[in-house]
Amino acid sequence: MTFGFFDDEHREYVITRPDTPLPWINYLGCQAYFGIISNTAGGYSFYRDARLRRITRYRYNNVPFDLGGRYIYLRDDESGEFWSPSWQPTRHDLENYTCRHGMGYTVIGSRYRGIEAHTNYFVPLDENLEIWQLTITNQRSKRAALSVFSSIEFCLWDAQDDATNFQRNFSIGQVEVEDGVIYHKTEYRERRNHFAYFTCSGKVETFDTQREVFVGPYRGWERPVGVERGRLANSIAHGWAPIGAHQVKLEFESGETQQIIFVLGYHENPQNQKFDPPDSQTLNKRTVKPVIAKYLDSAIVDTAFQNLRRYWNGLLSILQVETPDVHTNRMVNIWNAYQCMATFNLSRSASFYESGIGRGLGFRDSNQDLLGFVHMVPSRARERILDLAATHLPTGGAYHQYQPLTKRGNNDVGSNFNDDPHWLILGVAAYLKETGDWSILDEPVPYDNQPGSEQPLYEHLQRSFKYTLDRLGPHGLPLIGRADWNDCLNLNCFSDTPGQSFQTTTNKDGKVAESVFIAGLFVLAGRELADIAQRRGLAEEAKDHLAQVAKMEATIRQHGWDGEWFLRAYDDFGRKIGSKECLEGKIFIETQGFCVLAGVGLDDGMAVKSMDSVSKYLATEHGIILQQPAYSKYYLELGEISSYPPGYKENAGIFCHNNPWVMIAEARLGNGDRAHDYYSRINPSAREPIGELHRCEPYVYAQMIAGRDAPTYGEAKNSWLTGTAAWNYYAITQWILGIRTSFDGLRISPVIPKSWRGFKATRIFRGVTYHIVVERAGEGNQVALRVDGVPIKGDTVPLPGDGRREVLVQATLS
Numbered sequence: 001m002t003f004g005f006f007d008d009e010h011r012e013y014v015i016t017r018p019d020t021p022l023p024w025i026n027y028l029g030c031q032a033y034f035g036i037i038s039n040t041a042g043g044y045s046f047y048r049d050a051r052l053r054r055i056t057r058y059r060y061n062n063v064p065f066d067l068g069g070r071y072i073y074l075r076d077d078e079s080g081e082f083w084s085p086s087w088q089p090t091r092h093d094l095e096n097y098t099c100r101h102g103m104g105y106t107v108i109g110s111r112y113r114g115i116e117a118h119t120n121y122f123v124p125l126d127e128n129l130e131i132w133q134l135t136i137t138n139q140r141s142k143r144a145a146l147s148v149f150s151s152i153e154f155c156l157w158d159a160q161d162d163a164t165n166f167q168r169n170f171s172i173g174q175v176e177v178e179d180g181v182i183y184h185k186t187e188y189r190e191r192r193n194h195f196a197y198f199t200c201s202g203k204v205e206t207f208d209t210q211r212e213v214f215v216g217p218y219r220g221w222e223r224p225v226g227v228e229r230g231r232l233a234n235s236i237a238h239g240w241a242p243i244g245a246h247q248v249k250l251e252f253e254s255g256e257t258q259q260i261i262f263v264l265g266y267h268e269n270p271q272n273q274k275f276d277p278p279d280s281q282t283l284n285k286r287t288v289k290p291v292i293a294k295y296l297d298s299a300i301v302d303t304a305f306q307n308l309r310r311y312w313n314g315l316l317s318i319l320q321v322e323t324p325d326v327h328t329n330r331m332v333n334i335w336n337a338y339q340c341m342a343t344f345n346l347s348r349s350a351s352f353y354e355s356g357i358g359r360g361l362g363f364r365d366s367n368q369d370l371l372g373f374v375h376m377v378p379s380r381a382r383e384r385i386l387d388l389a390a391t392h393l394p395t396g397g398a399y400h401q402y403q404p405l406t407k408r409g410n411n412d413v414g415s416n417f418n419d420d421p422h423w424l425i426l427g428v429a430a431y432l433k434e435t436g437d438w439s440i441l442d443e444p445v446p447y448d449n450q451p452g453s454e455q456p457l458y459e460h461l462q463r464s465f466k467y468t469l470d471r472l473g474p475h476g477l478p479l480i481g482r483a484d485w486n487d488c489l490n491l492n493c494f495s496d497t498p499g500q501s502f503q504t505t506t507n508k509d510g511k512v513a514e515s516v517f518i519a520g521l522f523v524l525a526g527r528e529l530a531d532i533a534q535r536r537g538l539a540e541e542a543k544d545h546l547a548q549v550a551k552m553e554a555t556i557r558q559h560g561w562d563g564e565w566f567l568r569a570y571d572d573f574g575r576k577i578g579s580k581e582c583l584e585g586k587i588f589i590e591t592q593g594f595c596v597l598a599g600v601g602l603d604d605g606m607a608v609k610s611m612d613s614v615s616k617y618l619a620t621e622h623g624i625i626l627q628q629p630a631y632s633k634y635y636l637e638l639g640e641i642s643s644y645p646p647g648y649k650e651n652a653g654i655f656c657h658n659n660p661w662v663m664i665a666e667a668r669l670g671n672g673d674r675a676h677d678y679y680s681r682i683n684p685s686a687r688e689p690i691g692e693l694h695r696c697e698p699y700v701y702a703q704m705i706a707g708r709d710a711p712t713y714g715e716a717k718n719s720w721l722t723g724t725a726a727w728n729y730y731a732i733t734q735w736i737l738g739i740r741t742s743f744d745g746l747r748i749s750p751v752i753p754k755s756w757r758g759f760k761a762t763r764i765f766r767g768v769t770y771h772i773v774v775e776r777a778g779e780g781n782q783v784a785l786r787v788d789g790v791p792i793k794g795d796t797v798p799l800p801g802d803g804r805r806e807v808l809v810q811a812t813l814s
């Protein structure tokens, strides 16, 4: 069963009934002001940091699940009946309900008793505000008199405090109201110089700013007393829960359409101009008034919306493909790229499953995210790399996370996740391959943000590589530390106390437990680093790196191979994990995918065996399971992985993030059929028809699909913010379609299904537009290239030396 459809032409997903299995969300904003919006207008907004600068309040895990948002109520002033055009919170039986989630905007609307109302929610580029553009049409045969009510609940800025510290919070709320603009200025009188405002283009008849006055005692958002009464109380919040609600009255002739614009914004005043007059406690509104005036003008709003659409069209045009598979096309051309921008912007901080207060930006996460967005916003990728590298530690290790507002490493989580530093090498390599901007390697970057400790970024990469060499275990494999990519394989934790964090509890000295995964990662990162060194003219260094890589590969062959697949790790007792000798957890996906994608075992049959084992033991119709058999009980020596019930999350769930590693591994082995088959099993668009089972949005990846050991096998969870986005994008575009960035130019090396007769693509790379036509002449993956009609050797298209901006590349596969 489906709950909507893809409108590929408009780059929208259209939801046609409001009661989706879970809230299906979208993101507004892509620079500093962000919002999350569900298909029934639930969600919230924040400025830069969902924890420290939350603008509107949201209660997670609510009943119903998604309650609280950007709610509009319409009231028929003749009958007194009122409803919400976005369904929530009144949940009337609407006609023609649709929610169009598009690129950076969402339009929700419906018709009820002849009144059609649609709201376009979006954040204009370069502004710290959001627009709700409400269009109402009276389709009745007679006149209509309506009241329009807006409503949002302000957050007292720090979302963590806001949800916990009520003894203080209930006394600090402050607002001002002037000319129909509601200003939220809690804590402005003391240490803050920022405030929020909520305004509208209509004549404000009445307003409320105190939540309990608006909703009424013992009522909720579904039946606010002020809306029911048809008149708000002009309340001014002193403490308790400041909100913003307006009432505008409109009269419509039959067939008439009118528009109201609501603007919710964030604004900062210079520290010495906070008050007006200066010796008062009154908010200085002079700086914000021009912004407000601008966006209450519907022509300006229309232009801002067109600019947003143009911006997204520009970003997406960097890679467009036309393959025989509609799901591939739609994900590559639209939604997967779009999701990569969300993971770039928000890392793992704020979705409907990440509360915005739990996590900052992850070091490993953000470096991997680069794979998916570097081609769209290279200058922001550069900035991100330098920010991440500044949280690198002098040991070569890294803070596991940093806060986006302060850009400082997060001490609560700390470091010692021994895979972390290598992802920086991979992130930088991806950036160099895309942009050719070698100057980034000479940028001075501090360690741990300490002034005076700056060294060129290149030196940071060296230290990352060396970090592992300084931390080898008894078998010569890398020590795992707190965890590797699998945050739940906590081999030095041994936690027996409820409530302890598996990620930060360390009861063992960490000198024994080793990770075969980090060994594979080391091989990949080492090869990239050697390539970089070579191109910087450091041949000796490159040779050393390759020698270390060869040694690590030999160690993997000797101590990391189990006969049919790669082992996963050694525990603190030196026992194997991910081996046929184990009772449970005999085979893990991570080392199969990553070792092979790093090139381990390609020439000695190990890679083929490893992939066959994945297909035999781990592949299911819903995707590839993380490990098998699932852990049926808690193992003290393994940590969080065995804390999950079988089939969920890292305990044998289908962790979508590492499925693409296997796709790439299969592509490296030349198996286009298998690679694309795996791709399709977790492709959200391909799963759209099983929406009732899948439950999450069909337009974006979820972190996990319940594995076959789970009672809810096939059910997705934790949509949107996951490394799945970048890795799938990278796997399909660079390895299966094979349009791969390299240090020397664009490689064209497709490994596509045998049944495909070819495909077309347009790729803008380093300022040049490549029109790529791939045709199958035989069943293999052997590529013959013609560039502007002229055959060339190899599979890398050199950058045109003569200033040409358009290049035609014809690739024949045989």
Ligand code: BGC
Pocket: 487, 488, 503, 640, 649, 650
């Ligand atoms: C989750 C992991 C996550 C870790 C750190 C665990 O509970 O299962 O997927 O990486 O927390 O946030």
Ligand code: NOJ
Pocket: 348, 362, 364, 365, 484, 485, 486, 487, 488, 650
């Ligand atoms: C989610 C985390 O954000 C990521 O860093 C980790 O690699 C995976 N979970 C697997 O545990």
